[in-house]
Amino acid sequence: MTLLSKRLQAVYQMVDKDTRVADIGSDHAYLPVELIEEKICQFAIAGEVAPGPISRSKADVDKFGLSKQIDVRLGDGLAVIKPEDQIDTVVIAGMGGILIQNILTRATVDQLSNVKTLILQPNIGEPLVRHWLVENNFEIVDEDIVEEEHHVYEIIKANKVEQAKPLNSAQFLMGPVLMTKKTPTFIAKWQHKLNSYQKAVENMSHAKKIDQAKIDLMNQDIKYIEEIL
Numbered sequence: 001m002t003l004l005s006k007r008l009q010a011v012y013q014m015v016d017k018d019t020r021v022a023d024i025g026s027d028h029a030y031l032p033v034e035l036i037e038e039k040i041c042q043f044a045i046a047g048e049v050a051p052g053p054i055s056r057s058k059a060d061v062d063k064f065g066l067s068k069q070i071d072v073r074l075g076d077g078l079a080v081i082k083p084e085d086q087i088d089t090v091v092i093a094g095m096g097g098i099l100i101q102n103i104l105t106r107a108t109v110d111q112l113s114n115v116k117t118l119i120l121q122p123n124i125g126e127p128l129v130r131h132w133l134v135e136n137n138f139e140i141v142d143e144d145i146v147e148e149e150h151h152v153y154e155i156i157k158a159n160k161v162e163q164a165k166p167l168n169s170a171q172f173l174m175g176p177v178l179m180t181k182k183t184p185t186f187i188a189k190w191q192h193k194l195n196s197y198q199k200a201v202e203n204m205s206h207a208k209k210i211d212q213a214k215i216d217l218m219n220q221d222i223k224y225i226e227e228i229l
Contacts, residue, residue, distance in 0.1 A: 003030040006148040007121065007155075011093050014119045014142060014157045015040055019089045022047060022081050024103065029057040031091065032070045045087065046072045047080035077103035078111040089117045093155075097125020101132045121155045127172045133158045134167055143177035145185045152189045154178065170224035179228050187229060194225045 004012055008031055015021060019041045023031050026046035035041045046061065048054045057072045073080040081087050092100050100122050118138055122129050133140060138158035145154050154175060167176055178186050197218050204215050 003028075003034055006146050007153045008034075008093065010144045010146045010153070010155050011091060011119055011121055012040075014144070014155060015089060015091070016117065018042060019117070020044070020085065020087050021089045021091060022078070022085070022087045024077060024080070024090065024092045025049065025053075025095060026057050026072075027053065027094065028060050029070060029072060030060070031093070033060060033064050033066060036066050036069045037064065041089070042069070043085075044070045045080055045085065046070055047075055047077075048072070049074070049076055076106075078107040081111045083110050083113055086114050088114050089119065090115050091119045091121075093119075093121035094123060097122040097128040101125075101128050104132055104136070116160050118158045119155065120158070121153055123151070123153065126154050126156070126175065129156060130167060130172050130175070134164045137161055137164045139164045140167075140176055143175045143181070145175075145178055145183060145189065147185050147188075152185065169220070170228065173221060173224060174228060182228075190225050190229055194222060194229065197222050197225070 012031060012034055015035055017040055020043045021032065021035060021041045022045040024047045026032060026048060029046035032044035032046050035044055046057045048057055051074065054072060054074050061067050061070045061072055078090065092103060100120055118133070120129050130140065137160065139161045140156060140158045142157040143154060145152060156175070171179065174190065201215055201218050201222070204211060
């Protein structure tokens with residue numbers, strides 16, 4: 001996996017074998033190239049929303065001689081997917097949670113018709129992504145957390161089901177699978193967040209105008225974190 005950063009390696013590990021993948025916001029098409037080279041997937045779309053990234057991705061795909069198996073397409077979000085592509089796995093990595101949520105919400109029935117698996121890596125706003133998944137009947141089946149260059153990234157894998165199991169507030173916040181794995185990276189992240197939240201509550205309590213509702217919400221998060229840690 002020479003092309004992939006630690007973050008993208010974690011995404012790569014979640015892709016099932018013999019799938020057809022659309023990588024939305026592909027960034028040099030590194031992930032599709034690796035998936036095809038290692039014979040994990042049979043066909044991939046590298047989707048880009050701007051002409052600059054498109055030309056870079058096309059150059060990389062051509063360099064590896066993979067233009068027959070990787071189609072680099074210009075389009076907004078899942079608009080690059082056509083029903084005849086039979087895409088069953090969609091990857092959206094390296095964006096904010098709000099943007100990922102918007103991309104998925106704007107997707108049409110046709111674009112999602114064959115999709116069985118979503119692999120999402122929000123840079124921030126992970127609870128928003130988990131809410132969308134549950135509300136749209138995607139069951140979270142795996143999660144990972146990695147630190148790279150002083151930033152912690154969470155990767156969420158979800159499969160389409162008839163009825164997704166509900167999550168509680170702590171699971172939306174911290175991740176249902178991550179809470180059970182409790183890796184050192186997970187513990188370090190939430191210990192840091194816990195300290196930040198406690199300081200914020202302390203500061204808010206001494207403010208001239210006290211926002212009790214905000215303090216109560218933060219105290220609730222503190223309680224969840226303390227229980228899990």
